[in-house]
Amino acid sequence: MERELLLEIGTEEIPASWLPGLTAQLGTVLEAKLKEARLSTDEPIETFSTPRRLTVRSARISERQTDLEELVTGPPVSAAFGPDGTLTPAGAGFVKKQYATEDQIERVKTPKGEYIAVRKHQRGRTTVDVLPEVLTNVLRGMSFPKQMRWDAMLDDGKGELPFGRPIRWILYLYGGRVVPFTIGRSPLASSPRVQEINSGASTYGHRFLTTSGRPGRAVKVKNFEDYRKRLAEHFVMLDRSERHDRIARELDAEARRRGGRIARSLVGQGMLDEVPDLVEYPVIASGSYPDEFLRLPEEVLTTTMIHHQHFFPITNDQGKLMPVFLAVLNMESEQPDVISRNMERVLTARLRDAQFFYQSDRQTPLAEHQRRLDTVLFHKKIGTYLQKSERVAERAAQIAAKVFKAPQAEAFAREAGQLCKADLATDMVRELTELQGTMGGIYAREDGRPEEVWKAIYFHYLPVGVEATAPPTKEQLGKAAITWAAVSLADKLDTVVSMFAAGERPTGSRDPYGLRRAAQGIVRILVDLPELTGLDLRLTLADLVTEKTDDAFWSFMSDRIRFVLEQRGYDPRNVRAVTHGDPAAVSPLVAKRKLETLPEFTESGDFKQLAGLFKRVRNIAKNLDAAARDQGGKLTEPAELALAAEVDRLAPVVEAAVKSGSGYRQAFAEAAKAGPAVAKFFDDVMVMADDLKLRDARLRLLRRLEGLILQLADVSEIVPEEK
16 A cells, blocks of 8 residues: 655755755655665655745655565685585585575576575565655755754764754654654753754744734644645745746736836846745735936846845836836735835835945046056956956957957957956945946946947956857847957956966866856857857967966866857767867867757768777877878778778868868768768778788878868767767
8 A cells, every 4th residue: 555755844944046956856865765765656756845844745655665685696606615516614604694594595697607696585664664764864865055053963873964954843744644753952952942853743834924823833734735735724835836926926916006017127037936935925015216216227226126135126118117116025914014114215225325326436437446446456366456457458459359350349349348347446336246347337338438348348247158048149239249259258268367377276166266157158259259249250269368378277168168068958979079179279169060960960870880980090090100201002902992082072071161160061961971981991901901001001091081070070979988
């Protein structure tokens, strides 16, 4: 018979950014631990969460472990039996250790020879007896961005139990009955106020709301349906999607009531996805702020509301901000007007500060702020932000004039590079750090600088995401597209190159200077350069990096190129194939164009044949010294002459594709046709012939083939690795 398992881990408030990952992780870990414990689950495991609880439910779990049939292998037969067929001490010792008899010995054949073995049968324990061990393993198996030590211990011999947040209660039911489980407390912490946490049949409702009795009191439940129903009665919406839909629906309704609409283009999807993980019972409230603040830049208003207060701004039908905001609360207030007034007071105070900073900053031109950057340290081994801005200006001008071949953008790029960090010395950015770059662009615009300059400053920290749709878009950049690309590349290159020179390199999950993000931004610009700027340039990193750099830098950049392409959905094997060789010579744009066509051929028989043989081609071609003189040998065998003809046919197609930066579809198609000729060559021809001239001719043929194929991809990377 199968019964329902219900587990709820009640905690102090879990950060909203953690909750989606922890919810999925709990289901994955429980499923794995149940499988390890030989407890079968016939239906998918369901997970739920609120800021104060992680819940998992399995509708059907068997009442007993599956029986364990285990074949225990002992010593080799030659060591287990003597010449007379009786057990040796080694064989007898193995049988005794397994509590078996001589009659139970089996002989099993393995790749290493024949061994004796004993088949053991272990009857499964009842599920109720196993579930405490399962929960112990689940709690130990959970991982968190940061763990807390909260004087908790488990009786599993491993001592302290760290967790993401302190656990306050555990609801643990199997078939409606409590599964006994205890989290102990360390001896030094144990007191009448710090007690053990014992599993039970009770959950807890909303911290402040109740239909009767004391808010937040224990609520006894029988099963999952009863659990869900009782939580709803006590103002807890268990299903995250239900909370999300209610928030979106009521935000839209309240916005219409206030005569506007949610500014979704400003809010983005991120906040709508985050807010459901901040509340258990969402309620919408609204408020307003004085019209005078609408004279502030829109970015200042929205950053203050969205990032600092988690308020939703409202726009009118023309897309202009209204002096109204919406907020998602975690409770229903008896005096909503008081709540609104308090929120208005907090927001107004913040906006008044922002207004003061804005007006103070505007009294000084942006160029004056830039001169104060000599007091702002970039890195103790590298210098100040003033020195960095001077380096960025020179590099940006060089990229615009020499790399992009756009001399008309050189002066704009130098000016934007010189000013791009100036807002770090402003009061506004010191208060609202999220606006760095953005405020510089706004102040440059208000100083009367051209669009090519102020937009390059405004967007120079972008891109952050690696997706093709990540901002900025060509429409947003307008006339500043080329200038922006030059300044953004210059800033990111300066950061990565100088930090590597200073010995600051990312390690594991540690990347305090955001070097991975900066490098990915470089790659993303190069990959999407035609779409963003209209420049169809197949640039490599060597075109941009003029400084002397070490192997660690190039290895890091190679990893970032591959990461960006893999994040675009390309097969990692194909990505390795088109990014082989010297990282400095890899063009991210060319790699993307190859990846757009390569999957069409990787499943064809001829291409697979070529890919499988190409590693052999490369290994044998190594025997030819690149500097060796051609010995004038002649090919004579039909198979080698046929391969030579294939190489002659393929060469102009590949060279044309490489020269034009397009036509890779035809080049890959023609390369695939060479597969049978390569196979025939290896079947019929001995490359390392005794005749040195003939050997030299054959090696040169393979070297030519290798060189042509490598201009497209290292197709040997596409062959699946043998397990």
